[in-house]
Amino acid sequence: MTNILSVQGLHKTYKSGVVALHPTDLDVRKGEIFALLGPNGAGKTTLISLICGLVMPSGGHVAVGGQDHVKRFRDARRLIGLVPQEMNVDIFTTPMRAVRLTRGLFGKKPDDAYLEQLLRDLSLWDKRDARLIELSGGMKRRVLIAKALSHEPEVLFLDEPTAGVDVELRRDMWKLVHRLRERGVTIILTTHYIEEAEEMADRVGVINKGRLLLVDDKDALMARMGKRQLIVTLQSPLAALPASLDRPGLALGGEGTTLTYSFDSHAGDTGIADLMRALQAEGIAFSDLDARRSSLEDIFVDLVAEDRSRAA
Amino acid sequence: MTGYNLRGMWTLYRHEMARAIRTSGQSIVAPVLTTALYFVVFGTAIGSRMATVGTVDYGAFIVPGLIMMSVLTQSISNASLAIYFPKFTGTVYEILSAPLGYGEALVAYVGAAATKSVIIGLIILATAFFFVDLHIVHPVAMLGFLVLTAVTFSLMGFIIGVWAGNFEQLGFVPMLVVTPLTFLGGAFYAVDMLPEPWRTVTLFNPVVYLISGFRWAFFGQGDVPVLLSLGMTGLFMVAAIAAIAWIFRTGYRIKP
Numbered sequence: 001m002t003n004i005l006s007v008q009g010l011h012k013t014y015k016s017g018v019v020a021l022h023p024t025d026l027d028v029r030k031g032e033i034f035a036l037l038g039p040n041g042a043g044k045t046t047l048i049s050l051i052c053g054l055v056m057p058s059g060g061h062v063a064v065g066g067q068d069h070v071k072r073f074r075d076a077r078r079l080i081g082l083v084p085q086e087m088n089v090d091i092f093t094t095p096m097r098a099v100r101l102t103r104g105l106f107g108k109k110p111d112d113a114y115l116e117q118l119l120r121d122l123s124l125w126d127k128r129d130a131r132l133i134e135l136s137g138g139m140k141r142r143v144l145i146a147k148a149l150s151h152e153p154e155v156l157f158l159d160e161p162t163a164g165v166d167v168e169l170r171r172d173m174w175k176l177v178h179r180l181r182e183r184g185v186t187i188i189l190t191t192h193y194i195e196e197a198e199e200m201a202d203r204v205g206v207i208n209k210g211r212l213l214l215v216d217d218k219d220a221l222m223a224r225m226g227k228r229q230l231i232v233t234l235q236s237p238l239a240a241l242p243a244s245l246d247r248p249g250l251a252l253g254g255e256g257t258t259l260t261y262s263f264d265s266h267a268g269d270t271g272i273a274d275l276m277r278a279l280q281a282e283g284i285a286f287s288d289l290d291a292r293r294s295s296l297e298d299i300f301v302d303l304v305a306e307d308r309s310r311a312a
Numbered sequence: 313m314t315g316y317n318l319r320g321m322w323t324l325y326r327h328e329m330a331r332a333i334r335t336s337g338q339s340i341v342a343p344v345l346t347t348a349l350y351f352v353v354f355g356t357a358i359g360s361r362m363a364t365v366g367t368v369d370y371g372a373f374i375v376p377g378l379i380m381m382s383v384l385t386q387s388i389s390n391a392s393l394a395i396y397f398p399k400f401t402g403t404v405y406e407i408l409s410a411p412l413g414y415g416e417a418l419v420a421y422v423g424a425a426a427t428k429s430v431i432i433g434l435i436i437l438a439t440a441f442f443f444v445d446l447h448i449v450h451p452v453a454m455l456g457f458l459v460l461t462a463v464t465f466s467l468m469g470f471i472i473g474v475w476a477g478n479f480e481q482l483g484f485v486p487m488l489v490v491t492p493l494t495f496l497g498g499a500f501y502a503v504d505m506l507p508e509p510w511r512t513v514t515l516f517n518p519v520v521y522l523i524s525g526f527r528w529a530f531f532g533q534g535d536v537p538v539l540l541s542l543g544m545t546g547l548f549m550v551a552a553i554a555a556i557a558w559i560f561r562t563g564y565r566i567k568p
């Protein structure tokens with residue numbers, strides 16, 4: 001079986017009337033890293049919470065490892081580890097007690113050697129007997145990760161693992177994710193950042209306003225989404241674009257003071273070198289250069305537009 | 313693999329008990345002290361003027377009521393806090409996402425809450441022996457009533473903990489409902505000492521049946537027949553379980 005997670009027609013309308021998730025289908029392959037990419041309020045946490053049993057579904061089916069998450073919830077949930085987005089910790093417990101509790105709740109035999117290794121991997125061993133109230137925010141987050149891994153899950157959900165986390169912890173987190181993947185653990189994470197999805201994931205699902213807009217291999221997605229812009233600030237304004245500069249993707253703006261060049265960063269020839277040569281030949285001096293990646297916002301605009309034109 | 317997750321249930325039960333043991337000072341000293349004060353004030357001061365109720369010495373007469381009063385309040389506060397607190401801090405996600413059936417979670421939470429209040433009940437009983445001469449006529453039935461009451465009121469506490477939206481509401485029911493019902497439930501007097509219509513009104517108070525049954529176990533006689541006490545207690549328990557089944561089915565205030 002290649003799909004560890006299979007979601008069919010899952011949807012959720014909260015009591016407030018908010019449709020947080022429209023009927024959604026999604027398959028996640030065993031052993032992959034899957035990123036759910038979307039802005040605030042897109043429905044990422046709702047989708048994860050539905051799968052993990054924290055939110056009552058309004059309809060639809062979920063199977064984890066082939067086990068229906070309602071009819072055979074014990075078998076389904078045993079496979080899942082969840083790191084929630086919010087810092088939901090019992091501040092009076094200790095890391096050691098916390099991981100023992102979770103392991104036991106999931107019905108696993110005690111295994112102190114495994115838990116020791118886990119706490120060491122997450123640099124929590126020295127703090128194993130400290131109350132969580134005494135730990136920093138980053139350490140608490142690591143405790144949440146340790147809890148989620150304490151019962152050796154096959155699927156790990158990371159809801160915004162890098163929100164409010166410093167560079168070092170972020171790097172550690174990436175390493176951990178890759179180590180887990182080598183062990184065959186499937187990882188599903190959510191993020192607001194394209195960069196993060198690009199760096200980590202094998203496949204990416206883009207979600208906005210409760211709709212999963214597309215699911216694709218990261219590389220294919222990045223090729224589609226990988227538009228970048230080069231912004232050239234000119235020393236003196238131009239009245240019009242000289243004929244020698246005229247090319248697709250180049251526009252004059254900012255009352256003649258900026259040139260914006262949109263290009264495909266995954267193309268063999270981006271055309272940047274050629275543009276620079278043309279600027280030099282025309283004797284146009286510039287004071288600043290800036291490169292921008294198309295934002296998540298641009299991508300949604302594109303996708304929604306695409307969706308509409310396909311529907312039309 | 314399906315089966316039951318008994319290890320998970322046991323883990324949660326132990327976790328709840330461990331929390332109580334870590335704070336055992338507060339959870340035991342307070343009720344014992346309160347009860348000792350009751351003995352001093354009611355048993356000694358008032359009892360010296362009242363001598364006996366029926367054939368029973370007044371000091372001994374109030375023992376079952378005092379134990380019941382603590383067991384009721386302890387059961388409710390233990391169980392309601394046990395579920396309210398994780399809901400409040402968000403750690404309930406861990407219970408909800410665990411492969412733990414509703415029944416298993418309930419047995420663990422309610423079992424731990426009831427265990428704690430039974431222990432406190434027994435400690436109060438032990439304290440009582442210091443103050444009064446006690447001879448328990450039906451010790452096994454006494455223990456049975458104690459456990460039954462603890463479980464029933466822990467179930468009710470669980471409901472309150474799920475329902476409560478803030479700490480005020482959490483304290484509201486025990487303060488405004490349970491304490492008065494217990495006081496008026498015959499903890500300190502026999503129901504037939506009351507004039508009509510109060511004697512009849514009292515019979516609508518569920519706590520009367522608990523205290524009466526418990527008193528029967530101690531002294532061989534209660535305000536109402538013991539089988540009625542047993543039946544009523546069973547009825548409360550079934551009602552509480554039905555309410556909890558509904559809560560779990562609908563996710564009421566646990567799962568959005």
Ligand SMILES: Nc1ncnc2c1ncn2[C@@H]1O[C@H](COP(=O)(O)OP(=O)(O)OP(=O)(O)O)[C@@H](O)[C@H]1O
Pocket residue numbers: 014015016018019020038039040041042043044045046047085568
């Ligand atoms: N318990 C709830 N009751 C009512 N509405 C809710 C609840 N939880 C979430 N919502 C709403 O559902 C929508 C989706 O929220 P969700 O938390 O799933 O988004 P998200 O993609 O995780 O966002 P973020 O990136 O900010 O974490 C939002 O409009 C939110 O306000």
Ligand SMILES: [Mg+2]
Pocket residue numbers: 044045046085159
């Ligand atoms: Mg979220």
